[in-house]
Structures are given as C-alpha cells and as structure tokens.
Amino acid sequence: MSSTKDIDALIELMAKLPGLGPRSARRAVLHLIRKRSLLLTPLADVMQTVAATARECLNCGNVGTLDICDICTSEKRANGELCVVEDVADLWAMERSGVFKGRYHVLGGTLSALDAVGPEELRIPRLLDRIPSENVTEVILALNATIDGQTTAHYIADQLEGEVRLTSLAQGVPIGGELDYLDDGTITAAMRARKTL
Amino acid sequence: MSSTKDIDALIELMAKLPGLGPRSARRAVLHLIRKRSLLLTPLADVMQTVAATARECLNCGNVGTLDICDICTSEKRANGELCVVEDVADLWAMERSGVFKGRYHVLGGTLSALDAVGPEELRIPRLLDRIPSENVTEVILALNATIDGQTTAHYIADQLEGEVRLTSLAQGVPIGGELDYLDDGTITAAMRARKTL
Known part of the structure; x- marks a missing residue:
C-alpha cells in the first residue's frame, strides 16, 4: 500500500x-x-x-549538548573524586541517587577479548590523562558486577596502582532485597563484608 | 542540568x-x-x-495518508464483503493474514456504558450508510472476543438484521494452541462448534 x-x-x-x-x-x-x-x-x-x-562530552563521555558537559565544567564537582562507569546510563543512575558529588568518566563499554575491545577503544587513555590534569585523588570503579566489568576494573586498577586511592562500590544485599531471591554470589559477598553493629 | x-x-x-x-x-x-x-x-x-x-480514511477509519484509503478506493475490494473491526491494529492484523479480500470498517472502539461511548462516538452511523451505498451483501463482525466487543457486535447485528448476511469470526482452538493452556471459555466454544472429520 x-x-x-x-x-x-x-x-x-x-x-x-x-x-x-x-x-x-x-x-x-x-x-x-x-x-x-x-x-x-x-x-x-x-x-x-x-x-x-546531542554530543558526547570530549572529557568524560557523558551525553549532552555541549562539547564539555556541565559536570566537567562545574568547579563544585572538582573534589578530586572520579567515578568510572561503563555507560552513560550508569552515570544517569548515579546522578539520580544524588550520592556522588565528584566527576565521572564514561568508558563506553568493557574490555572484551571476544569482541576485540581493547583499552584504546574504551576511553581508558583519556582516563589516565585526567588523573594528573584534574588533581584526582580517588578513583571509584563503579563498573557492573559482571565478568567483563570486573576484568575492566582490574585492568584499570593495575594501570593506576600507587597513583591514586582506588575504591569500588560495596557489594551486598540490595535495599529492600529478600535473601530468598538473592543469588549465592551476592549472599557470599554480603557475608564476607559483614559489618559489626 | x-x-x-x-x-x-x-x-x-x-x-x-x-x-x-x-x-x-x-x-x-x-x-x-x-x-x-x-x-x-x-x-x-x-x-x-x-x-x-497521516489521517483517518473518511470512509472506513483506516489510517493512511489519503482522505479515502487505498482499500476503499480499490475496485478489486468491492466484493460486497465488509469486515467490521474495533481498531486500526485489528485491520492491520487481518491484512497481514491476507485472507480477507473485501473492505473494512473501523469502529474506533466498543460501546461502553461505563465510559459513555454510544453508537455516535463509534462510526456506527457511517457503517449503516455504507451498506446500501457500497452494495454490501455480507457484514463480518470481527470484534474482539471481550464482553464490550461482543456487546457491540450484538448491537450492530440488531441494527442490520434482515438487511445483509451477518457473520462473525469462528471461535475455537488457535493454531498451535495447547489445550492445557486454553481457558475454559475457548474449550467450551471449540467443543460446541466441533466439526465432523
């Protein structure tokens, strides 16, 4: 028709x-x-x-309408903390929580030998450049808790060892989560990282 | 931001x-x-x-880019059969099957006392006009097998009784359907309309 x-x-x-x-x-x-x-x-x-x-921020990879995004230009967010995420969606999720006051670095994926994704494809060189130029003191690796995500986190941690404080998001029981519905890995992680009340 | x-x-x-x-x-x-x-x-x-x-066909209610849609203007489809459907999505579903060679009439919903939808809201007067003007000999009521759909079918059947042949889609077991997953109503309908092999 x-x-x-x-x-x-x-x-x-x-x-x-x-x-x-x-x-x-x-x-x-x-x-x-x-x-x-x-x-x-x-x-x-x-x-x-x-x-x-729409364009990607040339500095961090965030999506917006400026060459350098609001977060990267805001002096308030230059507190020395840099949160590394896989994807813009993860950055948005972090921003919704409102808990993080520093800057971001969006990798644009994870290292993957299978898909031939190396550090050059992932904005990792740019990350290494930012550490001295933005006086970063702590890098928070907020990558997904998948095998590829954790491999990428280890790679970045290797590159930055000794240069800055390296942290990662805590693993454990999600808020509102019921133990019965959690996988073994999460329960194991939550048990190992248990806290004294 | x-x-x-x-x-x-x-x-x-x-x-x-x-x-x-x-x-x-x-x-x-x-x-x-x-x-x-x-x-x-x-x-x-x-x-x-x-x-x-995009606009609605002034004759049948189908969606297209012409004032009168291709189906309504095609002489090939003027075979005296008129298929009444609730919605354009139903018309598209019928067209995909390719089984029907006549014309359509899209009601744009079902009669509903609760939502105050009467015949005037539903393109039913236009349907009654089309029967003589397009020499319709058979009206196929292809309305959804819901209570509102069947109420509307009964109303239209009442209006057209004696004027044309009135039919409705057969009810029964869908192709590929497993009895175990069918509701009681469907099994009852299929049993009542059983065919001699």
Whole structure:
C-alpha cells in the first residue's frame, strides 16, 4: 500500500529501538498517530533538536549538548573524586541517587577479548590523562558486577596502582532485597563484608 | 542540568509510548543518540512526515495518508464483503493474514456504558450508510472476543438484521494452541462448534 509507505517506515524504525519489537512498534505508531498534536509532533520536533545538538562530552563521555558537559565544567564537582562507569546510563543512575558529588568518566563499554575491545577503544587513555590534569585523588570503579566489568576494573586498577586511592562500590544485599531471591554470589559477598553493629 | 533539557524532554515523551516506561525510554534515547545518523535523524524525519500527512480514511477509519484509503478506493475490494473491526491494529492484523479480500470498517472502539461511548462516538452511523451505498451483501463482525466487543457486535447485528448476511469470526482452538493452556471459555466454544472429520 503506497499511501502507508511513511507509516510503514515509521513502524520499521520504531521496531529497531531496544525494548520494542514489530508488534509493540505498531501499537506505539498507532498511539502516536492518534495523539498527533499532543505527542507525535512534539516528539518529532525534539528528536530533530536532539539529533542536531546531542554530543558526547570530549572529557568524560557523558551525553549532552555541549562539547564539555556541565559536570566537567562545574568547579563544585572538582573534589578530586572520579567515578568510572561503563555507560552513560550508569552515570544517569548515579546522578539520580544524588550520592556522588565528584566527576565521572564514561568508558563506553568493557574490555572484551571476544569482541576485540581493547583499552584504546574504551576511553581508558583519556582516563589516565585526567588523573594528573584534574588533581584526582580517588578513583571509584563503579563498573557492573559482571565478568567483563570486573576484568575492566582490574585492568584499570593495575594501570593506576600507587597513583591514586582506588575504591569500588560495596557489594551486598540490595535495599529492600529478600535473601530468598538473592543469588549465592551476592549472599557470599554480603557475608564476607559483614559489618559489626 | 540545563544542557540536557532536550534530551530530558525526549525521554519524557518517549516514556509516554505504550510499552515504554521511564527506564526503557532512557535506554531507547541513549540508543538513539548513539545511532544518531542511522536511526535518530531518519526517525525524526519520518515522524515529521507522518505528523504532517497521516489521517483517518473518511470512509472506513483506516489510517493512511489519503482522505479515502487505498482499500476503499480499490475496485478489486468491492466484493460486497465488509469486515467490521474495533481498531486500526485489528485491520492491520487481518491484512497481514491476507485472507480477507473485501473492505473494512473501523469502529474506533466498543460501546461502553461505563465510559459513555454510544453508537455516535463509534462510526456506527457511517457503517449503516455504507451498506446500501457500497452494495454490501455480507457484514463480518470481527470484534474482539471481550464482553464490550461482543456487546457491540450484538448491537450492530440488531441494527442490520434482515438487511445483509451477518457473520462473525469462528471461535475455537488457535493454531498451535495447547489445550492445557486454553481457558475454559475457548474449550467450551471449540467443543460446541466441533466439526465432523
């Protein structure tokens, strides 16, 4: 049907988003067409803007609309603490918690021999440069608790040994977590790192 | 963070799509920004086009870019059969199956006393007009097998009684369906409508 060419193209592109398949993309597109003025037009406009302006911070890899992101330019955040994360989504999660007041460094993935991802692909050289230039005193390795994440953490720790204080996020029982639903590894880690009350 | 205003707005709008919540909207937006030239720009462009051109067919309620959709203008599909569906998604599902060669009529919902949806809200008057003007000989009520769907089917059947042949989709065991996973109602319907081999 030639008259639905654009709608079909929209469905096809929407189906490429993570979390949407062909069926949910069709549902989403019908929803968008029904709410044309409330949702489809604003969404198209803001997508145009983001496509034109979004860029990675040249310093830390965070996503924003500036060459150097707000966090990297803020003097308040230059407290000597640098939190290393795998992905921008992890940075956003840390920012939502509001617990961390320092700066970030987004690796953009993890080292992986299988996928041929080495330190050069991961913004690790830039990390090593930042330690002296930003007077970093502590590097917090907030990488995912996966094998690749931990391998990458070990690699970075090796590179930085002796230069700065190196820490990692504590492992243990998540808040609201029920022991019955936790895996053995988490329980083992929580038991080993148990605290005196 | 003022420099991420547009990105935040994009996440907020994406989270309004059916099937996406705040977390999956964030994931989708990061994916879009990463694949800016491959996905975000084309998606924004096609959304602009669809927002400008998408409309409901004035005759049947199908979604397309023409005032009267391809199916309604195709002489091949004027075979006297009219399939009544609740929603454009149902029309698309029927078209994908390729089994139906007639025309459609999209009600745009079901009658509902609770939500104050009467026949006037549902494109039912237009349906009654189409029977004589398009020489319809058979109306197939392909409404969902829900209470509201069946109420609507009964209402339409009442209106059209004696004027045309009225049929509905067969109820029974879906292809590939396992009896153990089917509800009692489906098994009852399939048993009552059993066929001689």
